Amino acid sequence: MPTPLNILVTGGAGYIGSHCVKRLVADGHTVTVLDNLGRGHRAAVDAAAEAGGGKATLEVADLRDTDAVEAVLRKHAVQAVIHFAALAYVGESVHDPLRYYDNNTAGSVSLLTAMDRAGVRRIVFSSTCATYGEPTQDQMPITERLTQQPINPYGWSKLMTERALIDYGNAHSDFAFAALRYFNVAGSDPGAHIGEDHEPETHIIPVVLNCALGKVEKISIFGDDYDTPDGTCIRDYIHVEDLVDAHVTVLGALGDGDQRFYNLGTGNGTTVMQIVEAGRKVTGHPIPAEVGPRRAGDPPALFADPSKIKDELGWFAKRTDITEMVADAWRWFEANPDGYGD
Numbered sequence: 001m002p003t004p005l006n007i008l009v010t011g012g013a014g015y016i017g018s019h020c021v022k023r024l025v026a027d028g029h030t031v032t033v034l035d036n037l038g039r040g041h042r043a044a045v046d047a048a049a050e051a052g053g054g055k056a057t058l059e060v061a062d063l064r065d066t067d068a069v070e071a072v073l074r075k076h077a078v079q080a081v082i083h084f085a086a087l088a089y090v091g092e093s094v095h096d097p098l099r100y101y102d103n104n105t106a107g108s109v110s111l112l113t114a115m116d117r118a119g120v121r122r123i124v125f126s127s128t129c130a131t132y133g134e135p136t137q138d139q140m141p142i143t144e145r146l147t148q149q150p151i152n153p154y155g156w157s158k159l160m161t162e163r164a165l166i167d168y169g170n171a172h173s174d175f176a177f178a179a180l181r182y183f184n185v186a187g188s189d190p191g192a193h194i195g196e197d198h199e200p201e202t203h204i205i206p207v208v209l210n211c212a213l214g215k216v217e218k219i220s221i222f223g224d225d226y227d228t229p230d231g232t233c234i235r236d237y238i239h240v241e242d243l244v245d246a247h248v249t250v251l252g253a254l255g256d257g258d259q260r261f262y263n264l265g266t267g268n269g270t271t272v273m274q275i276v277e278a279g280r281k282v283t284g285h286p287i288p289a290e291v292g293p294r295r296a297g298d299p300p301a302l303f304a305d306p307s308k309i310k311d312e313l314g315w316f317a318k319r320t321d322i323t324e325m326v327a328d329a330w331r332w333f334e335a336n337p338d339g340y341g342d
Contacts, residue, residue, distance in 0.1 A: 006030045008078045011085030013040025015196045018048040020244045025052030032076045036062040041340040051193035063107035069114035080122035093154035104157035124251050127179040130155030141305035169259050178250045178260035183236040186325040188332040195332030197339030208279035209333040211287050223294035234269035236303035239319035249315045265304025266317045278326040
């Protein structure tokens with residue numbers, strides 16, 4: 001077992017962050033969560049820690065409050081950071097870009113400043129495939145060598161954070177970071193202790209499952225005339241537990257001066273209609289679907305080439321069956337139809 005660390009998880013009250021808390025606690029690390037609870041859930045932290053067989057400390061603070069973040073780092077003698085905290089709605093970022101640059105980019109710079117003051121030299125950053133913009137279909141699958149050219153403020157806010165990490169790393173040889181660019185995240189922990197609870201909910205799998213619960217009358221499919229097997233868009237879905245495993249693997253591999261960039265995905269694509277059919281199979285609900293016009297900016301297919309992290313660290317996604325991902329998510333949704341209830 002790796003040496004236990006004191007780890008800070010920013011955004012640890014969110015969907016992915018809480019799954020990471022569960023894993024870190026189970027691995028024997030001392031975990032502190034920093035979250036402003038703007039879109040996270042206090043109950044998720046408690047449930048994640050309990051599921052991991054231990055405890056996690058929640059510190060309610062905002063990343064942009066550098067002094068508060070530094071105080072948390074020092075109070076808990078933090079040795080490494082896994083940074084999930086961010087706003088992540090593409091459409092919202094277009095309508096309110098300054099909020100995204102303030103929260104995502106300035107918040108990350110504030111975190112780095114606090115880490116610098118407190119002497120914390122390791123961070124794994126939750127980046128996104130949105131930094132790649134709109135790749136052409138002859139650029140599929142997406143490798144880390146692809147030029148990053150975001151098409152929305154959300155993607156730019158993440159890319160700017162990557163740039164800040166690079167520049168800070170270039171100035172400090174003992175600092176190490178990894179930026180993990182992932183695609184679509186799905187599933188829940190198999191024990192249904194924690195799950196996905198967003199407001200509003202825009203992700204296709206939770207929307208499908210909310211339809212099965214009767215909370216959504218029907219789902220909308222944006223275009224069925226793409227050059228794909230069933231005409232609907234193809235995306236790469238990675239199970240949240242695989243995603244967390246990648247973060248833990250990368251953190252354990254970081255050495256002084258490392259600057260690592262990895263795409264996280266399965267390397268396979270799933271169509272929107274295949275998601276709907278998986279939802280129907282798992283829930284037994286008809287899940288009415290209405291096909292509308294294409295949505296501007298939606299490429300026919302987006303999926304990762306995850307071979308770099310496999311070649312360098314031996315990591316690869318193990319839970320690749322989309323029906324199993326939907327089934328894992330459904331167990332939590334069925335047991336928690338009102339989410340965390342906060």
